[in-house]
Amino acid sequence: MKTLALLDKYNRPVPRYTSYPAMPFWKTDKFTKEQWYKNVSETYAADPEQPVSLYVHLPFCEKLCTYCACNTHITRNHQVERPYLEALTAEWNLYCSLLGKRPQITELHLGGGTPTFFAPENLASFLRTVLGPEPRAAREAFSFEGHPLNTSDEHLRILHSFGFSRFSIGIQDFDPRVEYLINRFQTPEQVQRLTLRARELGYTSVNFDLVYGLPGQTREGLKKTIGEIIAMRPDRIAFYSYAHVPWKKPGQRRYTSADLPDGAAKIALQLAGREMFLEAGYRDIGMDHFALPGDALLDHARLHRNFMGYTLQDNKILIGLGASAISETPTAFAQNEKAVAAYQDSLAAGTLPTEKGHLQDKQDLYLRRQIMELMCQGVTKLNNLQSASLAPAISDLEADGLVRFQDNVLEVQAAGRLFLRNICAVLDPYLHGAQQDTERFSKAV
Structure with a gap:
């Protein structure tokens, strides 16, 4: 074939x-915080009415999903919530001072980690600072990630009241053996219940994340998972390749390469999934993503790509708040301190937590x-x-x-x-x- x-x-x-x-090629030795501050302020000053995109990284999870290569902080201590949100607020206020005012936000994503680790009332308090206290109409570009086991009705209702209309659920696979190896458990029934509830409350787009190439994954098992997913009819599907990087993420040492589908088997998983999505009426978007006909992302002429993925928002400034968050302008990139403690210490000292970046030639x-x-x-x-x-x-x-x-x-x-x-x-x-x-x-x- x-x-x-x-x-x-x-x-x-x-x-x-x-x-x-790509980040490994950033010229970090030629980058300073002061250059980043100037770059952001000058970009905004050129058009003080321009909207911005905002990404908020919420790194906390109650337990480690071993496959995950994201920047996470594992704890069951929810006392960490308020200090971290206070640091996010301080970072946001520093950016507002840099821009000269609180900018209009037309794209907002809460990523993680597990954003729904945070209590709904704590998220609401933070969002009131960023967006203002008044209720907001639903916005297509306001989205958040949630875990099926801790996303409550209250999370869904409060975030929807702040304009969130998109909800992304990390599933990966329903096969019990795969779930055991990656230490992430949820049932199709739990996911379906959450999906239906989100739609009842007014969410107009629900996305499911799946991963192929996971330890213990088989073609038959993945096809069963995808069949269950298609029956729930999510509006969008992200179908990612598993990245095996145990030298970066020690949690992946729970299993060995012998547990992973080999090259040919992984390729077969990818092809089987793609075929099922297309046969079910989904259309592919750029790379790794599928959507039902009529989805706005299928307007390829307007499609844009940033650190949050595919979007129709082409704002000149993306502000990343939180540990390891990445910001960008048309001519520069900057990444925050990765460790939560270092991130919070920088803000306690009254400075933006920028750790490295790149100025484009x-x-x-x-x-x-x-x-x-x-x-x-x-x-x-x-x-x-x-x-x-x-x-x-x-x-x-x-x-x-x-x-x-x-x-x-x-x-x-x-x-x-x-x-x-x-x-x-x-x-x-x-x-x-x-x-x-x-x-x-x-x-x-």
Whole structure:
């Protein structure tokens, strides 16, 4: 089967391109906090009425999901909630001072960790500071992540009152053996009950997260899970590849590589899931995502991609609040301190907790636009120098039926949608000049 051969050929470590350059290539030695402050303030001053996007990282979880590669802090001590939210508020106030006022927010996402670890009343107190006390109309771009076992009616009602209309549930797999190995348990009945309740309360979009390539996962088990998912008819589905990085995330040492589907088996999982989604009427969006017909994200002409994923919001400023949160402007990226204690200490001292970042040069900006276009619209135009220097690599992609290249226009073909990361990597000079080690990035599939 040609697709299996291609998946095997292109299944190598490459960036996910949530930023360009990818984070390992950020020139952190040429970046200072002061430069970041100036960059943000000047970007906003150029249009003081512009809206911003806001990402809030809430890292706490009561127990460790062993597969997870996110920045998390495991504790059952809920006394951590208020000090952390106070630090978030302090960070928000510092950004408001930097901008000269509280900006309009048209995109807001609560990520984690487990945002619903926090008591509903504590989240409400924080959101009143950020958004104001008055109720807000539901907004398509206000979303949060919730765990099926601790997301309550009160969470759903309070967040909806602040304008949240999208709700994402992390499922991964319903197979009991997989759930045991990844230490994450929920039943289809619990997920369905939560989904129905969210819709009753007025949520217009429910997203399910699934992961393929997990320890103990089989094709039959995953197909059963997907069948149960499709029956619930979520509006969107994210179908991610498991990234095995035990050198970064010790929790993944609960199992070994022998417990993981091998290359061919993992590829079969990906293809089986994709086929089931498409047969059920879902359409694919860029990379890893599927949506029902009529979903706004299927408007590829307006599609944009940032650290929060695919979106229709193309705000110039994304402010990331919280430990490890990432912010961006059209010409720079910045990441906060990763450790909760270091993050809170910085704010206690009255300074933004920026830990590292990258200021983009002209080549970065040019390539960032091209990679964004490939990820979202599936087409971009190269200059003559690129066309000449990249001709062998592009010819290889074209011979495999992944792209069409004519008159300097590089267009992703239907077969190439599975290999967006690889296609973008061809354009990436940072990647070409780097040592190709397996610990820098996860594999494409």
